[in-house]
Amino acid sequence: MFFNVAQNITARRIRMTPFTLLILMASDVWADMHLHYHRAVFFPPGPGLPAFSVVGYVDDQEIESYNSDVCQSVPKTEWMKKLGPEYWERETKHNQIAEIACKQQLQAIKKQFTKTQGLHVYQEIFGCELSDDGSTVAALYNMQGYNGKDLMYLDTQKWLWIPVVNEARFFTHAWNQPGTSETEKWKNYLTNTCVGQLKNILALGREDLKKKVVPEVKVWGHHQSDGVTRLYCLVYGFYPQTVHVKWMRNGVDYIPSDKMSPILPHPDGTYRIRVSVEVPQVEEDAYSCHVEHSSLQETLSITFKNQCKSDGPYTNNYRHLCFYCSKSDYCCCFWSLNRPGIGEC
Missing domain, CATH: 3.30.500.10 (MHC class I-like antigen recognition-like)
Structure with a gap:
């Protein structure tokens, strides 16, 4: 349309x-x-x-x-x-x-x-x-x-x-x-x-x-009523603009996003996008955000399941930080290059 x-x-x-x-x-x-x-x-x-x-x-x-x-x-x-x-x-x-x-x-x-x-x-x-x-x-x-x-x-x-x-x-x-x-x-x-x-x-x-800037990724979730969790994947600071971001269940089942922002520019010339899905709170299922970008040698996969872990190949170049707050039943995970300036959830 x-x-x-x-x-x-x-x-x-x-x-x-x-x-x-x-x-x-x-x-x-x-x-x-x-x-x-x-x-x-x-x-x-x-x-x-x-x-x-x-x-x-x-x-x-x-x-x-x-x-x-x-x-x-x-x-x-x-x-x-x-x-x-x-x-x-x-x-x-x-x-x-x-x-x-x-x-x-x-x-x-x-x-x-x-x-x-x-x-x-x-x-x-x-x-x-x-x-x-x-x-x-x-x-x-x-x-x-x-x-x-x-x-x-x-x-x-x-x-x-x-x-x-x-x-x-x-x-x-x-x-x-x-x-x-x-x-x-x-x-x-x-x-x-x-x-x-x-x-x-x-x-x-x-x-x-031809410059390429590697994306930084934040994954977090908020437990809602009726046994549903809203998962968010924020990909930002990347260049060039073209990027593919999707949520997967157990690494194989694609989950269509019901909320996806347009790819928006930053003043520094890089871009950002946020992709969100609602999923049932099933203990056996693992949900991960997959990011494909020309600056990455392989698909970057960040998993959200009670605890945050990474399936990506960039352990040596990135730092991975997780924060939990039991009052709001909230989890936030950073997947970031070892450079200053990463924000908070």
């Missing part, structure tokens, strides 16, 4: 999968090297909500931005500043042209729908991905949405625009006509400009982009 953009306009990042635009970060796994831009047009604009904005990312790191309030493309990392003033002047002119085109597109889309009141939002996400070694193109894409729903996307195998809703057929029919400039423009950009730009950016920021 597509989260309603009007309810999530402060989200840091837009994620997109085929047929689906997501406002707010999701758990999809992207290739290691990808360049993608997120455009959004809002009508009417409001305080803190520019009429037009563009944010560029490499992998999950924001690298540049532009909006209609400042009318200038700006670097978001120190190493992107190395591209020099000519690059940023060129990006600014490109985004100023895109601003006009996207605003016109929103007005054209509005005519195809019956809604006339309230906030109108047009979104476009486009980009390219390279294989891990950078030798081949893994994916090219352009996907568009309107008012929190999928609109259309570009099939980059056949180079045809595909409508997702009937209202989009007006545009896809026109853009799919032989000799139209819209498809050729995007084919040239994605296959040439985007791929070349990604390779240049990777050369500039490879050291920063």
Whole structure:
């Protein structure tokens, strides 16, 4: 499902999968090297909500931005500043042209729908991905949405625009006509400009982009009424963003989470996520939180069962601390690197 953009306009990042635009970060796994831009047009604009904005990312790191309030493309990392003033002047002119085109597109889309009141939002996400070694193109894409729903996307195998809703057929029919400039423009950009730009950016920021920070993990539980325990697994301080966290019963049975936070950024550039499940208080069962991350050589498994123990392979590098409070029937376990600054439950 597509989260309603009007309810999530402060989200840091837009994620997109085929047929689906997501406002707010999701758990999809992207290739290691990808360049993608997120455009959004809002009508009417409001305080803190520019009429037009563009944010560029490499992998999950924001690298540049532009909006209609400042009318200038700006670097978001120190190493992107190395591209020099000519690059940023060129990006600014490109985004100023895109601003006009996207605003016109929103007005054209509005005519195809019956809604006339309230906030109108047009979104476009486009980009390219390279294989891990950078030798081949893994994916090219352009996907568009309107008012929190999928609109259309570009099939980059056949180079045809595909409508997702009937209202989009007006545009896809026109853009799919032989000799139209819209498809050729995007084919040239994605296959040439985007791929070349990604390779240049990777050369500039490879050291920063390829850094890996090992996650720290806290596992705790609270015994509730009716013989049920609420288990929590907090994974934090990790980079890059992609992580898989799940609860297991006896090491083999996956327990679907009924409460999972989105992956949220820290000011220091790392990320955090919390996964929670309710389980029956059965003495024979052991419940463990499994964490998979690119910084870990193997899956990290932290077990919660009356006492805290670890099944992970990092005994020499981590410290493991457990605290108990009989009044609240509460247990907290830390699984942390031997470095200062770990918090308490």
